[in-house]
Amino acid sequence: MRRPTAPLTALALALALTGCGAKISDDDSGAAHDRRPAKASGHYPVTVENCGIRTTYDKPPARVVTNDVGITEIMFALGLEHRMAGYVMPDDKGDLDGVPWKAAYDKVPWLGKKTLTKEIALDARADLVFAGWNYGFGEDSGLTPAALKKLGIGSHVLTESCRNGRDGARGVMPPLEALYTDLTTLGKIFNVEDRAAALVKKYKKQVADAAAKAPAPADRPSVFLYDDGRDKPFTSGKYAGPHDIITKAGGDHVMKDLKDSWTTVGWETVVARDPDVIVINNYGDTSAAQKKAFLMSYGPLAGVSAVKHHRIYVMDYADLVESPRNPAAVSDLARYLRGVRAAG
Numbered sequence: 001m002r003r004p005t006a007p008l009t010a011l012a013l014a015l016a017l018t019g020c021g022a023k024i025s026d027d028d029s030g031a032a033h034d035r036r037p038a039k040a041s042g043h044y045p046v047t048v049e050n051c052g053i054r055t056t057y058d059k060p061p062a063r064v065v066t067n068d069v070g071i072t073e074i075m076f077a078l079g080l081e082h083r084m085a086g087y088v089m090p091d092d093k094g095d096l097d098g099v100p101w102k103a104a105y106d107k108v109p110w111l112g113k114k115t116l117t118k119e120i121a122l123d124a125r126a127d128l129v130f131a132g133w134n135y136g137f138g139e140d141s142g143l144t145p146a147a148l149k150k151l152g153i154g155s156h157v158l159t160e161s162c163r164n165g166r167d168g169a170r171g172v173m174p175p176l177e178a179l180y181t182d183l184t185t186l187g188k189i190f191n192v193e194d195r196a197a198a199l200v201k202k203y204k205k206q207v208a209d210a211a212a213k214a215p216a217p218a219d220r221p222s223v224f225l226y227d228d229g230r231d232k233p234f235t236s237g238k239y240a241g242p243h244d245i246i247t248k249a250g251g252d253h254v255m256k257d258l259k260d261s262w263t264t265v266g267w268e269t270v271v272a273r274d275p276d277v278i279v280i281n282n283y284g285d286t287s288a289a290q291k292k293a294f295l296m297s298y299g300p301l302a303g304v305s306a307v308k309h310h311r312i313y314v315m316d317y318a319d320l321v322e323s324p325r326n327p328a329a330v331s332d333l334a335r336y337l338r339g340v341r342a343a344g
Contacts, residue, residue: 043191051162060190061128067116067136069093070323076101077324080190085124086111092284094316132158160322169260171239179322206327207248210334214250221340223251224275232264241320249333267300278306283317
């Protein structure tokens with residue numbers, strides 16, 4: 001689990017993989033295959049589909065590097081910290097001391113607090129990088145599944161971030177389904193299918209219990225998710241976590257027609273849709289208090305119902321991106337929205 005004292009070069013890693021008989025898949029995911037015999041359990045080889053790419057694993061990855069809090073906690077929720085070489089995460093993603101996975105955070109190395117890079121993956125001797133488009137992967141940074149494949153490193157792409165073919169837009173299924181899909185797929189890859197199935201069952205019940213208390217569609221308060229941004233707000237479309245969280249909690253997501261995950265809109269759109277509630281995504285250098293102060297003082301929003309009635313609700317970043325915190329976030333927001341509706 002410890003990091004090597006000096007980075008491995010791409011050539012050194014390629015030679016190391018060749019020496020242990022590893023073979024890189026011919027598909028675009030960059031997942032590595034091993035030619036050694038499958039385990040006696042008979043589980044391997046196992047073939048999974050991730051963002052439209054089929055990949056076969058002959059054994060479970062042993063040195064996974066993850067990017068960001070939600071992705072890291074998916075691994076932790078599945079009890080897979082022993083298969084992790086480390087994680088990359090800024091230190092502005094909330095207090096981690098009170099989370100159920102505190103022991104896993106203490107055990108797994110924190111490899112970097114800025115951008116996930118090929119060098120970090122090489123230094124950690126990663127055999128799989130679990131990240132997402134704009135959650136670590138990106139052409140601008142040069143960190144892509146294709147680039148990692150050339151280094152002998154496999155990739156798993158966060159399902160929430162799957163590209164849908166529309167000018168770089170992301171999202172191919174409802175957000176909670178994306179969470180359940182990743183849990184199920186990783187359960188197969190790491191031979192913890194029972195654990196994955198139990199989590200999915202638990203999370204679905206938690207969401208269903210909250211949704212059962214939601215008002216009829218005509219009585220639902222409308223909700224806008226505000227991530228950040230002054231000239232234009234960054235928000236959630238129908239394929240990012242907030243859409244399902246808002247909807248299952250009993251709200252009407254005002255940006256439900258945006259066929260993308262996280263994206264930018266114009267303030268005029270927000271004003272026109274006049275949300276009853278604004279949910280603030282709490283993370284980054286700009287505090288939730290500063291974001292709220294901006295919303296309350298920004299002239300064009302003065303007539304918006306949420307601002308007029310001071311109905312602004314703060315949620316943590318890890319609640320709103322694809323993560324095992326999503327089901328509890330549904331329950332928490334549902335309680336708030338029921339209070340809004342009761343108050344009229």
